Amino acid sequence: MKSSWKIAIVGSNALAASLRDLASVVSDIELVPLYEGVDIDAVIETTNLDLAEKKQNLQQIEEHVSGDTLILSSCLGVTATETASWLLHPARLVGFATFAQQEEVELIEMAPALQTDPVFLERTSQLFHAIGREIEVVDDQVGLVFPRILSMIINEAVFARMERVATAEDIDTAMQKGTNYPMGPLAWADEVGIDDVYAVLAGLYRELGEERYRPAALLKKMIYAGWLGKRCGRGFYRYDHQGVRETVA
Numbered sequence: 751m752k753s754s755w756k757i758a759i760v761g762s763n764a765l766a767a768s769l770r771d772l773a774s775v776v777s778d779i780e781l782v783p784l785y786e787g788v789d790i791d792a793v794i795e796t797t798n799l800d801l802a803e804k805k806q807n808l809q810q811i812e813e814h815v816s817g818d819t820l821i822l823s824s825c826l827g828v829t830a831t832e833t834a835s836w837l838l839h840p841a842r843l844v845g846f847a848t849f850a851q852q853e854e855v856e857l858i859e860m861a862p863a864l865q866t867d868p869v870f871l872e873r874t875s876q877l878f879h880a881i882g883r884e885i886e887v888v889d890d891q892v893g894l895v896f897p898r899i900l901s902m903i904i905n906e907a908v909f910a911r912m913e914r915v916a917t918a919e920d921i922d923t924a925m926q927k928g929t930n931y932p933m934g935p936l937a938w939a940d941e942v943g944i945d946d947v948y949a950v951l952a953g954l955y956r957e958l959g960e961e962r963y964r965p966a967a968l969l970k971k972m973i974y975a976g977w978l979g980k981r982c983g984r985g986f987y988r989y990d991h992q993g994v995r996e997t998v999a
Contacts, residue, residue: 752791752876758784760807761796764850764943764981765824769794772853778880784814792820792877794846798827798949799973805836812837820873822846825861826897826946827953830890834863841867844874847894849942850981854932858883859897861890892953900938901950907935908966911986918986918998937995940985944969944978 757779759770773779782788793811797804804823811821821843823833830845837843845861858878862871871887878885888894893901907921916924922934931938939947948970954963972978972985979985980993988996 752873752880754778754780755791755877755880756780756782756788757792757794757877758782758790758811759794759796760784760811761794761824763796763798763946764979765798765848765946766794766796767981768850768853769796772881776881784811790815790819792822792873794822796824798824798953799945801828804828804833808833808836808843812839818842820844820870820877822860822874822877824848825890826893827949829892829957830861830863831865834865840865842870844870845890845894846874846878847897849897849900849946851941856884857886859886859888859894861888861894863890892957893950897946897950898954900935900942901947901954902963904935904939904947905951905966905969908939908968911936912966912968936986940979940987940989942979943981944972944985948973 755778757773759766770781773781782790784793793815795807795811797807808823817839819842823830823843823845825845825847830843834840834843840863843863844866845863846858848855848858860874875885910916910921911918918936922937925931926934948965951963951965976982977984980989983989987998990996
């Protein structure tokens, strides 16, 4: 088992920021830039919304690391098997799925691609344990388990808002108090990032073609508007510069 890790995190979304914050306080992990020219044990790639950008990122990563470097790729919007197919050495890619808010979660799901060598799956387990997270190995499907289910709950709440069933606050209050969720689904979407929620739904809709996965139109409009949630200051709610919720957007 490795005693220390040099890792690079590639991505500009809330998930990347959350993982950087998490890894930065672990003494056995050193965060390094991808293009520094140092030996890197693992690269974590987190792009979810733009698959063309994701493919380009993964191929550029492969150009700058050695042949046995572990590549972890978020599979919120695409399967690990598909992303592995973009690489010259697909056996070293392992998919994982989680949302931001890493300070509040205990488990990260991971999924081997069909091409994944079991050696790299074991390295992934070691890395996440070093970060202080439990892991669960699941089948390679878009969004895996928790992100998929939460995104569908959020999507239904967005449809309810679009259909004027209730206000955003009332939807969140009903779900939080009716189900004992830690927060309402619209506030939860703001926390994890509207773009990553949309990526899960769009990926499921693209992969499976079932109407139940069709993303609510409002989600896409919010992405166009740059209303990506708390980290941007605006989502279903407005937030001040310290991330404190102010009003409904």
